[in-house]
Amino acid sequence: MTEALKIGIEAVNRWLFHGWNYEMVNVEVPDFVNGGSKTVHIPQFLAEAKWTCNLPHMIEKWNNACQPHNPDAYLVKFYANLDGDNRKILLEWVLQNYTDEKKLF
Numbered sequence: 001m002t003e004a005l006k007i008g009i010e011a012v013n014r015w016l017f018h019g020w021n022y023e024m025v026n027v028e029v030p031d032f033v034n035g036g037s038k039t040v041h042i043p044q045f046l047a048e049a050k051w052t053c054n055l056p057h058m059i060e061k062w063n064n065a066c067q068p069h070n071p072d073a074y075l076v077k078f079y080a081n082l083d084g085d086n087r088k089i090l091l092e093w094v095l096q097n098y099t100d101e102k103k104l105f
Helices: 003-021 044-048 055-065 071-080 084-097
Strands: 024-030 037-043
Touching (some): 003 071, 003 084, 024 044, 024 055, 044 055, 044 084, 055 071
Antiparallel strands (some): 024 037
8 A cells, every 4th residue: 555545545534534523613603684793503614714705605505515404414515515725625624623533544
């Protein structure tokens, strides 16, 4: 097994476990309907990643990904609806911040 293949396998493994185990946090965001702000309960990566667009837009994408009420698919559907730059941002965040996967090596 090459080192590159091993790194790829570890990255996919981390991504899968993150998709089942991401942490949730409370965040204050603008309330465009009622004015002021509101507290939302969202995944930590959603609050912390340095997206190319604003957080309310990303929260809307997340909420759309959660519509089918299939928790195993939320992160995959969210990822599929991102543009290329934001996909890289999400993958980088996961690789830098999530380390609780079951290790393979």
